[in-house]
Amino acid sequence: ASCVQYRLVVRDASTLQILQLYTCLDQIQYMEWSSDSLFILCAMYKRGVVQVWSLEQPDWHCKIDEGSAGLVASCWSPDGRHILNTTEFHLRITVWSLCTKSVSYIKYPKACQQGIAFTKDGRYMAVAERRDCKDFISIFVCSDWQLLRHFDTETQDLFGIEWAPNGCVLAAWDTCLEYKILLYSLDGRLLSAYRAYEWSLGIKSAAWSPSSQFLAIGSYDEKVRILNHVTWKKIAEFEHPATIASTKTIVYKEVEKSPSVETERLSFPPTRTLASSLFSTQSKYDISQVPVSLHCVKPVADRANPKMGIGMLAFSPDNCFLATRNDNIPNAVWIWDIQKLKLFVVLEQLCAIQSFQWDPRQPRLAVCTGNSKVYLWSPAGCVSVQVPVEGDFQIVSLSWHSSGDSMVLLSKDNFCVCYLEREEV
Amino acid sequence: MGDWKTITVPVLSSDSKTTLQYTSEKRLSSPGMNSQVLRLPLPSSKSTHSFFGAFCTEENIEQSISYLNRELTTLGFPSIYAESKGKELNLISIINCMNELLTLQHKNLRAQEEIEMQHLKLGSDMDHLQNCYAKLKEQMELSKREIIGLQERDRQLQSKNRNLHQLLKNEKDEVQKLQNIISSRATQYNHDMKRKEREYNKLKERLHQLVMNKKDKKIAMEVLNYVGRADGKRGAWRTDKTEARNEEEMYKVLLSDYEQRQKQLLVENAELKKVLQQMKKEIISLLPPQKQKPRERSEDGPVLSDPEEDIGELNKENMWELSCETVREQLTNSIRKQWRMLKNHVEKLDNQVSRVHSGPLNEKDVISREDHELETEKLELEIQQCKEMIKTQQQLLQQQLMSPCDDDTTLLLQDCYLLEERERLQEEWRLFREQKKNFEKERRSFTEAAIRLGLERKAFEEDRGAWLKQQFLSMSTDYKHSENVTTPSAFLGSSDQDNRLTKSTSQQRKAPCISNGPVSPEPWQTAPYMTRNSPASKEPAGDSKPSQWVESGKEETK
Numbered sequence: 001a002s003c004v005q006y007r008l009v010v011r012d013a014s015t016l017q018i019l020q021l022y023t024c025l026d027q028i029q030y031m032e033w034s035s036d037s038l039f040i041l042c043a044m045y046k047r048g049v050v051q052v053w054s055l056e057q058p059d060w061h062c063k064i065d066e067g068s069a070g071l072v073a074s075c076w077s078p079d080g081r082h083i084l085n086t087t088e089f090h091l092r093i094t095v096w097s098l099c100t101k102s103v104s105y106i107k108y109p110k111a112c113q114q115g116i117a118f119t120k121d122g123r124y125m126a127v128a129e130r131r132d133c134k135d136f137i138s139i140f141v142c143s144d145w146q147l148l149r150h151f152d153t154e155t156q157d158l159f160g161i162e163w164a165p166n167g168c169v170l171a172a173w174d175t176c177l178e179y180k181i182l183l184y185s186l187d188g189r190l191l192s193a194y195r196a197y198e199w200s201l202g203i204k205s206a207a208w209s210p211s212s213q214f215l216a217i218g219s220y221d222e223k224v225r226i227l228n229h230v231t232w233k234k235i236a237e238f239e240h241p242a243t244i245a246s247t248k249t250i251v252y253k254e255v256e257k258s259p260s261v262e263t264e265r266l267s268f269p270p271t272r273t274l275a276s277s278l279f280s281t282q283s284k285y286d287i288s289q290v291p292v293s294l295h296c297v298k299p300v301a302d303r304a305n306p307k308m309g310i311g312m313l314a315f316s317p318d319n320c321f322l323a324t325r326n327d328n329i330p331n332a333v334w335i336w337d338i339q340k341l342k343l344f345v346v347l348e349q350l351c352a353i354q355s356f357q358w359d360p361r362q363p364r365l366a367v368c369t370g371n372s373k374v375y376l377w378s379p380a381g382c383v384s385v386q387v388p389v390e391g392d393f394q395i396v397s398l399s400w401h402s403s404g405d406s407m408v409l410l411s412k413d414n415f416c417v418c419y420l421e422r423e424e425v
Numbered sequence: 426m427g428d429w430k431t432i433t434v435p436v437l438s439s440d441s442k443t444t445l446q447y448t449s450e451k452r453l454s455s456p457g458m459n460s461q462v463l464r465l466p467l468p469s470s471k472s473t474h475s476f477f478g479a480f481c482t483e484e485n486i487e488q489s490i491s492y493l494n495r496e497l498t499t500l501g502f503p504s505i506y507a508e509s510k511g512k513e514l515n516l517i518s519i520i521n522c523m524n525e526l527l528t529l530q531h532k533n534l535r536a537q538e539e540i541e542m543q544h545l546k547l548g549s550d551m552d553h554l555q556n557c558y559a560k561l562k563e564q565m566e567l568s569k570r571e572i573i574g575l576q577e578r579d580r581q582l583q584s585k586n587r588n589l590h591q592l593l594k595n596e597k598d599e600v601q602k603l604q605n606i607i608s609s610r611a612t613q614y615n616h617d618m619k620r621k622e623r624e625y626n627k628l629k630e631r632l633h634q635l636v637m638n639k640k641d642k643k644i645a646m647e648v649l650n651y652v653g654r655a656d657g658k659r660g661a662w663r664t665d666k667t668e669a670r671n672e673e674e675m676y677k678v679l680l681s682d683y684e685q686r687q688k689q690l691l692v693e694n695a696e697l698k699k700v701l702q703q704m705k706k707e708i709i710s711l712l713p714p715q716k717q718k719p720r721e722r723s724e725d726g727p728v729l730s731d732p733e734e735d736i737g738e739l740n741k742e743n744m745w746e747l748s749c750e751t752v753r754e755q756l757t758n759s760i761r762k763q764w765r766m767l768k769n770h771v772e773k774l775d776n777q778v779s780r781v782h783s784g785p786l787n788e789k790d791v792i793s794r795e796d797h798e799l800e801t802e803k804l805e806l807e808i809q810q811c812k813e814m815i816k817t818q819q820q821l822l823q824q825q826l827m828s829p830c831d832d833d834t835t836l837l838l839q840d841c842y843l844l845e846e847r848e849r850l851q852e853e854w855r856l857f858r859e860q861k862k863n864f865e866k867e868r869r870s871f872t873e874a875a876i877r878l879g880l881e882r883k884a885f886e887e888d889r890g891a892w893l894k895q896q897f898l899s900m901s902t903d904y905k906h907s908e909n910v911t912t913p914s915a916f917l918g919s920s921d922q923d924n925r926l927t928k929s930t931s932q933q934r935k936a937p938c939i940s941n942g943p944v945s946p947e948p949w950q951t952a953p954y955m956t957r958n959s960p961a962s963k964e965p966a967g968d969s970k971p972s973q974w975v976e977s978g979k980e981e982t983k
Binding site: 123124141146166186187199230 | 619629636
């Protein structure tokens with residue numbers, strides 16, 4: 001599904017054929033599929049209205065109006081039948097039920113990056129709250145929205161919460177001024193608190209491994225610390241230096257291949273293919289010899305939220321690799337081998353990395369850097385793929401299909417779907 | 426004692442005058458003279474009569490003799506006078522005295538030489554020592570200067586060190602101060618933040634109240650129709666029961682997770698324990714049997730019994746299934762002990778190996794070395810033997826190759842042998858080729874014969890058929906012809922021919938490959954002639970009919 005201005009276009013994923021077309025009241029700011037893929041919610045923050053469309057019955061419609069309360073965020077509940085709207089100024093979270101038309105309110109939600117977290121199986125929801133300058137976490141049962149547990153956290157200013165994939169442990173970390181991460185069990189007990197250092201800027205990002213065995217914490221000091229689930233103590237510390245000296249890591253460097261244009265064949269007006277090949281440069285990967293020094297960006301010292309530290313963290317679905325990006329070195333993706341706890345591969349790109357995402361089925365990483373190429377890495381090697389389109393197509397983000405066969409590449413105005421061939425075994 | 430008067434002896438050298446002067450001087454200054462080292466010249470020659478004259482002249486013979494006597498007696502020599510007090514000289518004693526004096530003179534000269542030598546030596550030693558002394562003094566000066574320099578440097582470095590320590594301390598203090606400042610600022614900020622947050626909360630509350638109070642009708646949800654729940658169940662009311670159920674479920678989830686983890690850990694534990702047990706067994710097997718080497722393991726004596734007992738216990742009772750503290754400790758301790766012993770053993774072996782390279786050794790090493798040596802000797806012998814064998818073989822081969830060069834006949838012989846073989850081969854080839862040709866011919870002839878046989882058979886059949894027809898026709902028309910006369914002959918002949926034909930064909934059939942091949946077509950060829958020659962005979966007899974038919978058929982075809 002994609003939305004254009006105030007229209008919602010639903011396409012088939014394999015053929016990109018338009019199946020449905022819906023018109024909303026206003027420009028759509030946010031769109032989300034329900035978990036059973038039967039409904040789509042479109043949120044219009046300016047209007048404070050959420051419209052829900054059904055795929056089965058195109059005539060069915062639903063409109064939720066927040067009125068003067070305003071709307072800041074909206075999302076589905078894991079059962080696909082409730083919509084959680086966050087009102088303006090984070091006054092409250094309203095839970096609208098599509099089945100019973102009933103409303104529930106959650107007071108004092110916290111205005112932070114990741115304030116709401118659902119467990120993977122969709123049973124429980126953790127909400128970060130703040131009352132009287134103290135942080136709390138409430139755990140709700142998603143089936144009937146009953147409050148299960150409510151406990152306070154020892155954080156200064158809770159920044160984010162995330163459930164472990166096994167649904168039993170909740171990680172809560174503090175603002176970047178304090179390096180503190182707290183681990184709570186499902187019933188609200190504090191299992192452990194981890195603090196690496198004081199005073200320096202702290203945690204920037206955190207990610208659980210798919211088996212819930214490891215918790216990777218990326219911090220502003222350009223290091224990733226891995227905690228293990230048995231003792232909740234640090235078992236590894238990954239550094240991201242600007243010079244890679246170890247001979248066991250492979251460094252792939254993106255190198256531009258200048259296209260060879262035969263001047264005799266130039267025709268006037270130039271053909272389409274020729275024009276596109278002239279303007280878009282091919283690139284390929286070269287293996288650089290170690291030691292390699294990467295291009296470093298010095299962050300501005302007196303601004304807030306400096307571009308340093310580990311900003312992006314992602315585990316591969318088979319639990320073998322961890323991909324990170326050090327914001328000091330924005331052109332490189334670092335891939336760590338979790339089985340050996342060592343640096344495995346570094347991908348050095350020509351432009352700054354916008355986003356990367358692992359294939360949900362295999363250890364395959366797709367990277368986009370804002371140009372019209374998408375880069376794929378797997379333990380077998382890496383490849384740079386040019387999007388065959390005329391003109392500019394700057395890929396800003398990408399998203400894999402859940403089967404791992406295709407992915408969506410998004411630019412500012414367009415998107416394209418990239419299908420990957422599956423090898424015949 | 427009396428003065429040591431210088432008794433000079435006339436010199437052999439040319440400067441006798443100086444010595445004379447010297448002696449006269451000496452004589453004059455007799456009392457002041459003590460033992461002076463003189464260069465006593467060698468005994469005189471005959472050219473110093475004048476010198477003798479200086480001491481003893483014609484006038485004072487007696488005085489000089491008595492003087493000499495006095496001197497000699499004081500020196501301990503016997504008197505030169507005869508026993509009686511008269512003035513008779515004892516020649517013998519005089520000669521003896523002279524001899525004695527001469528020997529004394531010799532001795533003194535020798536002594537003088539020695540003393541001079543010693544003097545020289547001592548002088549050179551003195552020089553040498555002085556030089557050494559000077560050098561050492563220089564060195565001492567140098568080292569003193571060095572020491573001073575080093576001390577100076579040491580002092581400088583120490584002062585630098587102190588400075589750096591001081592700096593470090595300052596920095597640390599600064600860091601501490603900054604940290605304190607940061608912490609105080611942080612608390613201040615927190616306080617301010619809290620204050621602002623409280624204000625903000627108040628505003629939010631206010632806003633919330635306002636929003637709620639307005640009771641906007643707008644805040645509503647418009648749904649076309651209710652949507653069923655995802656799992657098809659109906660919505661339930663929230664009651665205490667549901668709360669309790671939720672709690673239960675939550676705890677169930679937690680418990681199941683913990684149980685799973687515990688199972689995993691148990692499995693891992695069991696595996697690790699198995700591995701440890703295996704390792705222990707292997708280590709024990711690796712170690713040499715300890716009872717045979719008491720001297721190496723004397724210290725570990727009391728310890729020996731324990732691990733063995735432990736091993737026995739642990740192996741027998743399957744203790745790895747239990748997981749209590751003591752068992753775990755026992756297992757780890759026993760493994761550590763075994764590992765230590767193994768390490769010691771390996772170290773000792775290493776030492777022994779290193780000692781082998783250097784020199785005298787243990788019994789064990791001597792034995793091994795001897796073994797080594799024996800083996801190496803054996804191998805060397807073998808190598809030698811092999812080499813010799815190779816050499817002899819090479820020689821023989823050389824001889825073999827080289828000897829024909831001397832004799833042409835042997836060369837020729839060899840050649841002949843080869844030639845013979847070659848010719849034999851060629852003969853055989855020729856024979857083979859001939860046989861091949863013959864076979865080809867026979868085959869061809871056979872095929873031809875077969876073809877001809879076929880054709881003739883056909884012709885024969887046709888002839889027979891025609892003949893029979895004719896016969897039939899003729900039988901009906903000229904029955905009274907006396908053909909029977911001719912026919913029997915013809916029949917006979919034909920039968921004979923037929924027989925011969927059959928015989929030939931059978932012959933042909935039986936022996937196609939024998940070289941009688943070319944013979945066979947002949948009777949066959951003659952047969953048709955015979956049949957042709959025989960008149961178109963007709964025979965009434967039934968037996969002969971088919972044959973005659975055949976014949977006639979053949980005739981016709983031919």
